[in-house]
Amino acid sequence: MIILKNVTKIYKNGTEAIKDVSLAIPKGDFAFIIGPSGSGKSTLVKLIMREELATIGDVIVNGYDMGGIDRYQVPHFRRSLGVVFQDYKLLQNKTAYENIEFALQITGVNRRDIHKMVPHLLDVVGLSYKAKAYPDELSGGEQQRVALARAIANGPDLLIADEPTGNLDPKTSIGIIQLLDRINKMGTTVVVATHDSNIVNMMKKRVVILDEGKITNDKMRGQYI
Amino acid sequence: MSATNGLRIIKESFTNLSRNRVLTITSIFTVFLTLLLIGVFGLFLLNIAYNTNALDDMLEIKIFIVPEADIYTLNQINEKLYKDERIASIKYISQEQAFEETKKLFDKDLIDLGLGADFLPASFVVTLHNYDDADYFVETMKAMPEVYKVVYFKDSFEFTAKYSKWVQNISGTLALILAFLAIFLISNTIRLTVYSRNEEVVIMKFMGATESRIKIPFVIEGGLIGFFGAIISFIVIGFAYVKVYSAFVDSSGKDMFLTGLQLAPLKETLLMVFAGFMILGILLGIIGSLMAIRKHLKV
Numbered sequence: 001m002i003i004l005k006n007v008t009k010i011y012k013n014g015t016e017a018i019k020d021v022s023l024a025i026p027k028g029d030f031a032f033i034i035g036p037s038g039s040g041k042s043t044l045v046k047l048i049m050r051e052e053l054a055t056i057g058d059v060i061v062n063g064y065d066m067g068g069i070d071r072y073q074v075p076h077f078r079r080s081l082g083v084v085f086q087d088y089k090l091l092q093n094k095t096a097y098e099n100i101e102f103a104l105q106i107t108g109v110n111r112r113d114i115h116k117m118v119p120h121l122l123d124v125v126g127l128s129y130k131a132k133a134y135p136d137e138l139s140g141g142e143q144q145r146v147a148l149a150r151a152i153a154n155g156p157d158l159l160i161a162d163e164p165t166g167n168l169d170p171k172t173s174i175g176i177i178q179l180l181d182r183i184n185k186m187g188t189t190v191v192v193a194t195h196d197s198n199i200v201n202m203m204k205k206r207v208v209i210l211d212e213g214k215i216t217n218d219k220m221r222g223q224y225i
Numbered sequence: 226m227s228a229t230n231g232l233r234i235i236k237e238s239f240t241n242l243s244r245n246r247v248l249t250i251t252s253i254f255t256v257f258l259t260l261l262l263i264g265v266f267g268l269f270l271l272n273i274a275y276n277t278n279a280l281d282d283m284l285e286i287k288i289f290i291v292p293e294a295d296i297y298t299l300n301q302i303n304e305k306l307y308k309d310e311r312i313a314s315i316k317y318i319s320q321e322q323a324f325e326e327t328k329k330l331f332d333k334d335l336i337d338l339g340l341g342a343d344f345l346p347a348s349f350v351v352t353l354h355n356y357d358d359a360d361y362f363v364e365t366m367k368a369m370p371e372v373y374k375v376v377y378f379k380d381s382f383e384f385t386a387k388y389s390k391w392v393q394n395i396s397g398t399l400a401l402i403l404a405f406l407a408i409f410l411i412s413n414t415i416r417l418t419v420y421s422r423n424e425e426v427v428i429m430k431f432m433g434a435t436e437s438r439i440k441i442p443f444v445i446e447g448g449l450i451g452f453f454g455a456i457i458s459f460i461v462i463g464f465a466y467v468k469v470y471s472a473f474v475d476s477s478g479k480d481m482f483l484t485g486l487q488l489a490p491l492k493e494t495l496l497m498v499f500a501g502f503m504i505l506g507i508l509l510g511i512i513g514s515l516m517a518i519r520k521h522l523k524v
Contacts (some may be wrong), residue, residue, distance in 0.1 A: 106432055107432060108230070
């Protein structure tokens with residue numbers, strides 16, 4: 001669950017990226033955050049991931065108050081979160097299997113559980129047959145699927161996807177969004193920051209429109225006009 | 226952290242060091258040079274400390290009396306020395322005591338050679354209040370007909386004291402500069418590793434790896450650089466000390482200078498150097514890493 005109360009974010013250079021934004025995304029919801037470049041959607045995503053802190057206002061994600069959270073609690077908060085990036089962020093020297101394995105290793109999951117979980121996760125994203133492939137042997141869509149499998153490896157309550165289809169063709173993009181929808185149906189809250197109107201209009205989910213740092217529209221079955 | 230995780234982190238650290246090979250080698254070389262200098266300086270000081278008694282002896286003025294001198298003459302000289310206000314302490318060494326001391330320096334019993342105590346002169350060992358008077362005092366003593374010889378190592382003492390101070394100052398300054406250089410280079414090596422692994426750090430961060438899990442591999446890398454630098458320095462210094470030791474000390478373990486100076490014992494010295502190098506090397510590496518992490522790794 002995400003709650004933003006009168007949040008303003010001003011960067012050190014004086015740029016006011018978010019202006020007095022209030023927003024609530026309940027558990028299990030699927031929401032798109034859309035808007036043109038510079039509208040503040042990346043900053044909003046960063047505030048939710050605690051990559052940035054709000055200058056004014058409260059940001060509460062999965063029960064953690066971003067402003068008051070102890071730095072030693074941050075890793076625990078992040079384990080309740082799955083993140084997908086536009087550029088996939090896969091380690092090039094590791095196979096699809098190893099990329100997912102690595103994510104589990106660094107959070108201290110034991111080897112036996114890892115060997116059970118990774119094949120299952122690859123199966124969820126439909127890439128069991130590419131387990132041994134390196135990122136440069138995979139297409140963009142396949143790389144994003146591996147990134148998705150890695151993002152849900154720790155069973156997060158919330159999945160944040162920042163422009164997940166930005167580097168993909170329309171057909172592959174639909175496949176990724178359908179996968180996100182499937183993950184959402186399994187109970188994970190999904191927030192997608194995008195400017196891809198096709199997928200937003202196809203999904204008919206909640207759409208939060210940002211413009212110049214402010215929410216200009218928030219509709220339950222919104223459209224990207 | 227489990228043993229498997231620990232091993233994995235160490236393996237990661239080795240891989241990263243080999244990725245930035247040139248900088249890694251440069252850093253190891255700087256640690257090596259730093260420790261080499263500290264080692265030479267340290268061994269010098271250690272040997273000085275080990276020979277403190279011998280050095281103190283250099284300040285003593287030994288007045289040897291002609292072997293034919295009778296007890297009456299010896300008493301007269303003793304009285305004269307006691308009245309001299311320049312003298313701080315007087316110690317009398319009889320012919321017999323001198324003979325016993327001399328026997329200790331040689332393997333073969335001097336008696337076997339047909340020599341007895343009467344061939345050695347009795348002596349007075351004196352120290353002065355003020356060593357500015359030493360030259361004049363020595364000349365006065367030499368002028369006495371009963372005096373056979375006056376031995377005073379003033380020059381040797383001054384040379385050693387002066388040399389020791391110079392070595393101390395130059396080595397200290399150079400070691401300090403090199404230590405800073407080593408920390409700076411290690412810090413740079415780790416900084417590059419941090420940059421080259423930025424993607425990995427971002428993934429680890431968002432997957433919920435703890436701060437220590439992200440930072441520890443970099444600290445280990447710094448520690449490894451220090452460790453390898455220390456090993457190489459130890460091999461070089463150790464080899465040199467063994468060579469010097471075997472050149473100056475004979476198989477029976479006695480010193481070959483006949484000056485009373487001795488080299489610090491081989492085994493204990495090498496053990497001390499090894500422990501010191503390991504601690505210092507690893508410490509330099511870790512400090513360098515921590516500096517780079519603090520400045521460039523945002524978790």
